[in-house]
Amino acid sequence: MNSDYKDKRIRKNSQLSSFRLAISGILTAIKQERNVKIHLVISIFVIVLGIINDLSKQEWLFIAFCIGLVISLELINTAIERVVDLVTDKYHPLAKEAKDIAAGAVFVAAILSVIVGGIIFIPKIVEAITGG
Numbered sequence: 001m002n003s004d005y006k007d008k009r010i011r012k013n014s015q016l017s018s019f020r021l022a023i024s025g026i027l028t029a030i031k032q033e034r035n036v037k038i039h040l041v042i043s044i045f046v047i048v049l050g051i052i053n054d055l056s057k058q059e060w061l062f063i064a065f066c067i068g069l070v071i072s073l074e075l076i077n078t079a080i081e082r083v084v085d086l087v088t089d090k091y092h093p094l095a096k097e098a099k100d101i102a103a104g105a106v107f108v109a110a111i112l113s114v115i116v117g118g119i120i121f122i123p124k125i126v127e128a129i130t131g132g
């Protein structure tokens with residue numbers, strides 16, 4: 001890494017707090033990554049569904065944890081994709097493994113979220129339909 005880049009980075013960091021840089025990173029991912037947008041839309045939908053169904057505090061904790069976990073892992077997945085693309089634009093088995101494993105992490109969290117969402121919402125939906 002050349003020193004010119006380091007100088008620029010130090011200057012930038014003094015202008016923007018790390019908090020603002022993190023927000024900027026999240027906004028970049030939202031703008032550029034379709035999957036991040038999809039996760040956000042699903043999260044908003046689940047939050048609205050939770051409000052309509054008047055979830056308990058405990059249920060909200062599980063939902064909040066799942067939403068945070070999926071979005072965080074999607075951001076890390078995006079970062080890993082960027083680093084891999086920075087390192088090579090050629091086909092490399094390790095590049096494939098890195099991207100696929102990072103995508104696998106998001107998939108595991110998404111499956112967990114579907115299970116948690118199902119446990120919380122399916123009985124409520126069944127109850128609403130059957131009127132029980």
Ligand SMILES: Nc1ncnc2c1ncn2[C@@H]1O[C@H](COP(=O)(O)OP(=O)(O)OP(=O)(O)O)[C@@H](O)[C@H]1O
Nearest residue numbers: 033035081088089090091092093095096099100103
């Ligand atoms: N340099 C590479 N070498 C080998 N395989 C690669 C490389 N880059 C990408 N791939 C393979 O292609 C798949 C898609 O990668 P790509 O970066 O094009 O899309 P993506 O950004 O991971 O997709 P999405 O954003 O929709 O999750 C990866 O999961 C990986 O299997």
